[in-house]
Amino acid sequence: MATYKSPVLYDGSESIVEQFSKVERKRKCLIITDSAMNEAVGRFQSEINQEVPYELFIMNGKADEAKAKEVLAQQKMGTQLYIASTWENAKIIFPLAIEVGYSEEEIQLAVDGEKERHIYCMKCFTLSSIKDEKEVQCAQCHAHLEVGPFFSKVRKGYIGYPFIPIEE
Numbered sequence: 001m002a003t004y005k006s007p008v009l010y011d012g013s014e015s016i017v018e019q020f021s022k023v024e025r026k027r028k029c030l031i032i033t034d035s036a037m038n039e040a041v042g043r044f045q046s047e048i049n050q051e052v053p054y055e056l057f058i059m060n061g062k063a064d065e066a067k068a069k070e071v072l073a074q075q076k077m078g079t080q081l082y083i084a085s086t087w088e089n090a091k092i093i094f095p096l097a098i099e100v101g102y103s104e105e106e107i108q109l110a111v112d113g114e115k116e117r118h119i120y121c122m123k124c125f126t127l128s129s130i131k132d133e134k135e136v137q138c139a140q141c142h143a144h145l146e147v148g149p150f151f152s153k154v155r156k157g158y159i160g161y162p163f164i165p166i167e168e
């Protein structure tokens, strides 16, 4: 059951931040981004300039997955990881970082654009993509679902409780 304990990236992950911040006692920063023009990165670079050594890796999506893993694995202890990317690329980088041994506290993730959310239907046991709604219909079985407060790391979605809508 060990795999279920690994952190899973979701819109409520503790690694997600609005802006990058320095972490005390960290000797190095590794910044991974999918855009050389990323604002969060630019701001942070000028903030840490001269103070903390950093390495910047610009990742060209899925094509650079192996290279990104290498860069992540090369780091010494005491490295803080900063990821600035779209949700799509964060879904590639975050699990790689976890795989090579970073904890959620050692990762800050600034998402560029929208974050993805899923609901896990308790009627047909499938995942549907959702936005910020409180109630949705399952994409698979069309059951009306209330979006629960609990995120299941095993199912990779918020638990959706079926209900019968009241006819108006």
Ligand SMILES: [Zn+2]
Residues within 6 Å of the ligand: 121, 122, 123, 124, 125, 126, 138, 139, 140, 141, 142, 143
């Ligand atoms: Zn369903």
